[in-house]
Amino acid sequence: xxxxxxxxxxxxxxxxxxxxxxxxxxxxxxxxxxxxxxxxxxxxxxxxxxxxxxxxxxxxxxxxxxxxxxxxxxxxxxxxxxxxxxxxxxxxxxxxxxxxxxxxxxxxxxxxxxxxxxxxxxxxxxxxxxxxxxxxxxxxxxxxxxxxxxxxxxxxxxxxxxxxxxxxxxxxxxxxxxxxxxxxxxxxxxxxxxxxxxxxxxxxxxxxxxxxxxxxxxxxxxxxxxxxxxxxxxxxxxxxxxxxxxxxxxxxxxxxxxxxxxxxxxxxxxxxxxxxxxxxxxxxxxxxxxxxxxxxxxxxxxxxxxxxxxxxxxxxxxxxxxxxxxxxxxxxxxxxxxxxxxxxxxxxxxxxxxxxxxxxxxxxxxxxxxxxxxxxxxxxxxxxxxxxxxxxxxxxxxxxxxxxxxxxxxxxxxxxxxxxxxxxxxxxxxxxxxxxxxxxxxxxxxxxxxxxxxxxxxxxxxxxxxxxxxxxxxxxxxxxxxxxxxxxxxxxxxxxxxxxxxxxxxxx
Numbered sequence: 001x002x003x004x005x006x007x008x009x010x011x012x013x014x015x016x017x018x019x020x021x022x023x024x025x026x027x028x029x030x031x032x033x034x035x036x037x038x039x040x041x042x043x044x045x046x047x048x049x050x051x052x053x054x055x056x057x058x059x060x061x062x063x064x065x066x067x068x069x070x071x072x073x074x075x076x077x078x079x080x081x082x083x084x085x086x087x088x089x090x091x092x093x094x095x096x097x098x099x100x101x102x103x104x105x106x107x108x109x110x111x112x113x114x115x116x117x118x119x120x121x122x123x124x125x126x127x128x129x130x131x132x133x134x135x136x137x138x139x140x141x142x143x144x145x146x147x148x149x150x151x152x153x154x155x156x157x158x159x160x161x162x163x164x165x166x167x168x169x170x171x172x173x174x175x176x177x178x179x180x181x182x183x184x185x186x187x188x189x190x191x192x193x194x195x196x197x198x199x200x201x202x203x204x205x206x207x208x209x210x211x212x213x214x215x216x217x218x219x220x221x222x223x224x225x226x227x228x229x230x231x232x233x234x235x236x237x238x239x240x241x242x243x244x245x246x247x248x249x250x251x252x253x254x255x256x257x258x259x260x261x262x263x264x265x266x267x268x269x270x271x272x273x274x275x276x277x278x279x280x281x282x283x284x285x286x287x288x289x290x291x292x293x294x295x296x297x298x299x300x301x302x303x304x305x306x307x308x309x310x311x312x313x314x315x316x317x318x319x320x321x322x323x324x325x326x327x328x329x330x331x332x333x334x335x336x337x338x339x340x341x342x343x344x345x346x347x348x349x350x351x352x353x354x355x356x357x358x359x360x361x362x363x364x365x366x367x368x369x370x371x372x373x374x375x376x377x378x379x380x381x382x383x384x385x386x387x388x389x390x391x392x393x394x395x396x397x398x399x400x401x402x403x404x405x406x407x408x409x410x411x412x413x414x415x416x417x418x419x420x421x422x423x424x425x426x427x428x429x430x431x432x433x434x435x436x437x438x439x440x441x442x443x444x445x446x447x448x449x450x451x452x453x454x455x456x457x458x459x460x461x462x463x464x465x466x467x468x469x470x471x472x473x474x475x476x477x478x479x480x481x482x483x484x485x486x487x488x489x490x491x492x493x494x495x496x497x498x499x500x501x502x503x504x505x506x507x508x
Contacts, residue, residue, distance in 0.1 A: 003144050009057030023202050025174050032189035032207050033178040037281040037421025037449040041178040045146045068142030070133040072149050079122040083132050086121050090136040106135050126153030147177040151184050155332040156472050160506030163187050180449050183474040282405020282425045284455040288465035289435040293361035295319045296438050296466050302357040304335045315492045326468045327477045329501050330487030336470045340442050344368050367436030371443035373427050383411045390433045404429045420447030439467035445476050474502050
């Protein structure tokens with residue numbers, strides 16, 4: 001028996017988000033939910049969790065079904081609670097009073113330090129808020145676990161812990177995960193639902209294999225549509241010829257035959273369906289202003305320290321040359337972001353003359369994006385951001401914003417109202433307009449859908465710009481990086497193959 005069955009589900013906001021959706025979840029299913037930003041993944045999860053309503057259609061739940069739901073962001077009412085209190089809040093008052101020890105057992109499984117358990121949710125990093133939301137969903141011992149972008153803000157080690165946690169769930173527990181993390185989906189799912197406005201596709205395969213099956217299906221449908229339309233044109237050509245002959249000859253039989261051919265063409269055209277064309281959530285375009293300098297960045301055995309002055313690691317002597325795409329890997333807390341911050345401070349001149357161990361070429365022009373997209377905080381609206389960052393005319397600014405997936409009505413609305421995907425695309429647009437020749441990117445794929453990740457990877461490769469990036473996205477790193485730097489112990493070392501590094505970091 002299905003845990004949950006969805007039939008002919010439709011959701012309409014200002015326009016149709018999805019329609020005619022039907023699928024079921026059985027015990028033990030591991031379903032990956034895939035769609036571009038703004039295509040209804042979060043809404044569908046909320047509907048399945050009973051926290052929102054569809055426009056039409058039905059959802060049938062098994063009697064007594066227990067659902068655990070981990071949304072992308074913590075509800076506002078939890079922000080003032082401690083992490084432990086927020087997890088305990090998911091339990092009924094009776095269970096919380098008699099079995100509160102279960103919270104600490106679960107937090108032990110998720111490797112949450114004791115010091116973090118008493119910290120207020122609003123003071124936690126995005127990654128620890130994700131862990132808290134997962135714990136809230138899991139503490140109720142669900143039959144169905146719904147996860148919305150569970151790997152966002154998690155480092156590779158935490159993603160490994162999450163994968164092991166999901167693998168250790170009771171065999172009957174079903175999981176539905178909406179995610180843009182391709183490697184995570186391949187690791188944890190056995191089914192993939194591609195959510196579309198119409199004709200969503202469900203395959204009993206993990207993401208990469210399901211994507212190949214989807215492309216083959218779409219290509220077959222495109223070929224069938226082309227064949228059908230050729231037949232329609234042929235039938236109408238025949239009908240036109242017979243009509244002319246019938247008129248000239250006065251044959252009633254030819255008139256009837258003409259009508260039959262036209263009716264067949266109409267029926268075939270009505271039944272023909274073109275293959276799905278995915279509407280982009282917004283383009284990502286980068287640029288490379290170019291430089292004749294060979295070494296854009298020189299690092300001469302710099303010491304990277306924690307905010308309290310504690311030494312984290314030494315870099316050794318390293319260079320980043322024109323065209324290098326360097327991925328910086330390391331466990332959480334080893335100092336990846338500290339190195340990025342140190343480089344940025346030097347390269348924008350904040351510590352010029354004070355850091356002889358880090359030097360940038362005179363022709364270097366920096367483009368920087370941090371994982372929280374804090375560079376957007378200075379701009380009240382997307383329109384203000386573009387106009388202050390460029391010399392574009394009003395018409396050009398509107399066109400650029402629309403191309404990045406920010407519609408006219410959102411261009412002058414507060415920036416804080418943008419979705420995560422829109423904020424990420426706006427940040428990439430601002431980067432391009434600054435015309436850098438060196439990109440410093442800290443978790444650039446956070447909030448980007450798979451299409452956006454692939455666009456960003458393609459642009460970095462095609463533009464040939466040098467970059468240093470920190471990313472937990474294994475598929476993105478493998479696609480983009482030409483060099484791999486790893487923080488091991490108290491040293492920064494270079495390696496040829498990220499695979500063993502990922503395996504080590506994933507295993508904790």
